[in-house]
Amino acid sequence: MRRFYLLLTAFFVIVQLVWIGVPIMMAVLWSLVDPQYPWSFPHLFPQRLAPAPWIYVFKYTNIIKALKTSYSIAPFAVALSFLISLPTAYVLGRKNIPGKKLFNLVVLLPIIMPGMVVALFLSRVFTAFRLSQTFIGLVLAHTLMGLPYMLRVLTTSFQTIPQDVIDAAENLGAGTFVKIKDIFLPMVRPGLLAGMIFAFTTSIEEFNLTFIIGTPTFETIPTILFSFMGYNFIRTNAAVVALVMMTPNIVMLFIVERFLKSDYLSASLGKM
């Protein structure tokens, strides 16, 4: 019986390696196709590999600008969602106020509501307030999408702070500021890291809102990839951008696996 399970595991691993590995490998291969030897139909592998597509994309497209835009919006969005979430998560995690269930549902709405609808009509609202096509508008939009994750994770973190610790501190005369500095902030730190990572990746990957509110003034990695896949479908360019977009995420994956329990994700999303 053990033998059987071992074989089954090996089988699943191979299936997974193919399932995940082949798509990624194809993208890597496509990003290295020598333009003088285009890779087409009968050949199973590209005839010659060259870094030419990478050089082309980085030299002649807006990818560097898109990278800068993506990675400058994200930190602001994360910081803003953190600041906004702190007081709310504290109350939702530790206090029993009427309407709590409703508030918890509202917190999840940005994830549940279909993206393009919100994007299209929020852009109208933004246009009315002159926020359309602005950096601030994009930061606000990305914050909106990151808030659910940040709030859920921080709420769970606040929930787990033992009341005795707080009582003890109050007994010793700690004021609010000291409580925040020495109890709350340190104890939510692991949750904070998780929330920051989720909010950060959400911002980097954000497409619908950025596409409607930011284009054409601002290009981010997702919007530039989308443009490469539509009208201008040049497979090699798209492959390069796809890999560029993917790598920081995979790095994050390892960080998350290393330093956080994966229960965090399922816990924050599964408890609905």
Next chain:
Amino acid sequence: MKNDKASPMHYLMILPGVGFIILFLGSSIFLTVCQSFGLFSITGKSSFTLDNWKVIATQEARDSVFFSLKMGLLSSVGTILFTFPVALFLRKGGGGKRFLGSLIKIPLFIPALVAAFLIVNLISYHGIVNEALMKLGLLKEPLRMLNDRFGWGVIVIQIWKNLPFVLLIVMASLAGVRDDTVDAARNLGAGTWQVLINIYIPLTMPGILVSMILMFIKAFGDFPITSIAGPIYPSSISFRMHATATLYQEWDQAAVLGVIIIATALFVIWAYSRLAEFVQGEIR
């Protein structure tokens, strides 16, 4: 917990987080609903009217709605069918399972657009999947899996991308099934199939339902994946809404489509909470 009495201070502290969401989401949804009825219209005259709703009931719009419903349903059902066996298998840890677990989770961190591109590469008409199947003699001519009328390309991408996400939720649910329960059933003579149907599935129903709901809404309202890999006709409802607004500049009609999308999402959530209560009742 002491200090449980709600004070105005608490509501003030909730304001930043919850208020932010209500402000931006709420204004967007409010505008969608209003414009569908002709109010706050940008094209000059604003008056309450049902004309937009009548205009939108064209064959094209109906086709889009059904197409998106189909995408939502098949994507969520398909993913669960793939995920559940894997979740069951991974339930008992050990061996190379941790490695397997990490491998499986990779698409979770791959953005939707990248996933779309990766799969598009594989399933194109002369792509590697078709070539391999033909070499193996299973196909005489390549399958059209991309931009096909039915929408298989989209479904494959959705399953590939969302499998780890659903897996995490189902595994969390599955972890709540105690081994004693399974052992007790086995002791009473239940076969593997019966254990599956009478124990595993009912007890993990909450997790299954949650993930199916989320997947349905995402696949139903999807824009980027369907525009890349989906058929030219019918377009997804989000794509049609976007085109109606930006291409034809008929924002009010687009708003109608938007309301349909929002209403469907809300209905699905409501149906889920009803279903969840029913399932919980059955388990007792």
